[in-house]
Amino acid sequence: MKAAIFQGPGKIEVKEVPDPEIQDPHEAIVKITYSCICGSDLWFYRGLSPRQAGSRVGHEFMGVVEAVGDKVTTVRAGDLVVAPFVASDGTCAECRAGETRFCRNVKNWGAEGCDGGQGEKARVPMADGTLVVIPKSNFQDDRMMRALLPLSDVLSTGHHAAVCGEVREGSIVVVVGDGAVGLCAVAASKRLGAARIFLVSTHEDRAALGEKFGASDIINARGAGAVSAVRAATGDLGADCALECVGTSESWETCFGAVRKGGHIGVVGVPHGVPDIPVSRVFSSDVGIKGSGAPARHYIPELLPDVLSGNLDVSDVFTKTLPLSDIAQGYKAMDERREIKVLIKP
């Protein structure tokens, strides 16, 4: 089979690798039908985070189960499944508390002996804990498949931003970040009943997608300009919820500036160079701060019915589709911000 391999910064190659085989009775083998490139893949692609050359890549995928180990009970050959961006056992205390991202036996795709999601097949550890079966699947419905794939990471992460930011019926929300996660945070906020959703975006195409996903107001400014715009539109009160979907010092400042006293900041942008938070900053504003990688495995069953009904469709975040053989072009296009998110068909 073929799989994408990281060969060093800026270099992704598709190579022939051995077909996966069940090594443990809790595993499953999945033939990958849809996969994609994540914004977080760009960190190692750009050489900004360490990754071993020769390692498999990709952590968002769905596919059809080919085989399962003897002890797998909830997944069968022939099932269409979505894999969350980490594998989890589903049985430890953290998993039972819904914190699958912090599973005691968590495994990362493309590391610790795990296959990557950007390839033709993957061996899935802890298949019962990890995989979610999509019921009544019509494999031919390409649009639905594209709407389901984001559950793996980007939609669950946008939803986590909204959950951590305490978005609820009637909330005024500002989403900082117009990447795929920010756009999904808009859709998730809309789903949770937000009354008004500001999207900070200086890119016309992304702003248009944000409006399609539910943004009521586009803030075509950054930093202090974005803060002023939100405050002006809310009688200088600020938004109830600010969703941080970038991870920079500036985006954090925008959230602090745009959120109201007693509001909440939901944080899902992986922080890079964000300074420590003075305790007085929390205590003098009553602003809540919460976030991290999303417990996607925990959220998927909750979000799935709305995706299947067509009420939650973020398939348009995939602005480009490439075959696995051309995946290097996809990395390049996302690195150069020419595409929001690239879908890979193995």
Place this chain on the structure above:
Amino acid sequence: MKAAIFQGPGKIEVKEVPDPEIQDPHEAIVKITYSCICGSDLWFYRGLSPRQAGSRVGHEFMGVVEAVGDKVTTVRAGDLVVAPFVASDGTCAECRAGETRFCRNVKNWGAEGCDGGQGEKARVPMADGTLVVIPKSNFQDDRMMRALLPLSDVLSTGHHAAVCGEVREGSIVVVVGDGAVGLCAVAASKRLGAARIFLVSTHEDRAALGEKFGASDIINARGAGAVSAVRAATGDLGADCALECVGTSESWETCFGAVRKGGHIGVVGVPHGVPDIPVSRVFSSDVGIKGSGAPARHYIPELLPDVLSGNLDVSDVFTKTLPLSDIAQGYKAMDERREIKVLIKP
């Protein structure tokens, strides 16, 4: 009339001051029937926070309305009222959002020309926004009056800890701090349906009161010992909610250590010397942090029915009652931690 005056660290004196008079049509004059000393009063008493010598003191009181200005509409002479620990207008954007602590016209008792609450009477600014009328009052019911007074600050603050810590039906809660606020946080958590409430307390009398208020487990340890005890009792998961009711570096560490991944820390202890929070600490744990001074004025109407019905009775936090003339003894007793909280009857 008589009122308590701060004369410098360690020195509280009761002096004769002019009777208050209505100066603005939105004001009311309240004859104070019950007042008390707050743990936060000890900061200036100990010389640890600045306060002008000669200033009036006290910010928790209730009493009977003597007179109201022409523009006061919700409060009448003869009403029994509770005053929250700050005055607020009730009309600005923050007040309407429930953030009365951050009212744009907020006024602090004993500062900015406001009377203190430790005295025979007080002129109350923005009476409609500030005061809460207690319906069907039996002024002779001393126990009920003692149960109502904590709404002014300490009970509302304990409730704020529980709200910021996201305590809900079935939560496992750890309360760090066995002062009056911590004890009230226990009662508030119980009221919100917590299934299990750990109280960190190394003082037998406070622990006993905590159990009376709803604590299911007393952790007779501090710091790392308290963390170990909570983790051991929860299968090494940690508590869903940690309520920080002290404000020191050690108490924050106890909260971080005792809360589970994805849990919440509710913060109401005024922070003193607590170091900045690394963003990675938030992002690597998914632990939410939120808190500040409580919006008491916003909470009182919600808590009041449960106090009036007798379901929420924290009157036992008052371990000593003194006449106003002996208030200096009360400060001394609280400073020396001989009493949890001292009630003052003018």
